[in-house]
Amino acid sequence: xxxxxxxxxxxxxxxxxxxxxxxxxxxxxxxxxxxxxxxxxxxxxxxxxxxxxxxxxxxxxxxxxxxxxxxxxxxxxxxxxxxxxxxxxxxxxxxxxxxxxxxxxxxxxxxxxxxxxxxxxxxxxxxxxxxxxxxxxxxxxxxxxxxxx
Numbered sequence: 001x002x003x004x005x006x007x008x009x010x011x012x013x014x015x016x017x018x019x020x021x022x023x024x025x026x027x028x029x030x031x032x033x034x035x036x037x038x039x040x041x042x043x044x045x046x047x048x049x050x051x052x053x054x055x056x057x058x059x060x061x062x063x064x065x066x067x068x069x070x071x072x073x074x075x076x077x078x079x080x081x082x083x084x085x086x087x088x089x090x091x092x093x094x095x096x097x098x099x100x101x102x103x104x105x106x107x108x109x110x111x112x113x114x115x116x117x118x119x120x121x122x123x124x125x126x127x128x129x130x131x132x133x134x135x136x137x138x139x140x141x142x143x144x145x146x147x148x149x
Contacts, residue, residue, distance in 0.1 A: 019037050
């Protein structure tokens with residue numbers, strides 16, 4: 001996907017409540033200027049690879065700088081999204097942070113085997129969740145040095 005509009009964060013989250021909290025916290029710290037929220041794994045893949053309703057944007061949007069990915073999503077789950085993103089040479093270097101409520105060891109193990117860059121279990125309380133999002137955005141958007149394309 002060539003030049004034009006840079007999407008810094010792709011948030012793939014089916015819970016509107018969790019998405020709103022995430023976006024609010026990122027905006028509060030000026031880290032959500034170029035954020036796209038999708039509600040399921042199929043839409044995430046369509047956005048990333050310029051398919052479906054995003055086909056007209058395929059030549060106008062760069063790949064996101066960071067993908068925040070829930071595991072438990074309808075249509076296509078987050079693990080399948082991760083697998084496709086990390087297996088494509090055009091997207092395998094995009095940092096993917098799993099942001100989920102699943103503490104299940106097999107999920108954690110599988111995500112790291114597929115190339116997840118981080119696995120964060122959503123805290124139950126708002127303050128813990130807000131702090132996690134703030135730190136996540138700060139690290140991946142400001143401190144992390146991605147490979148040169």
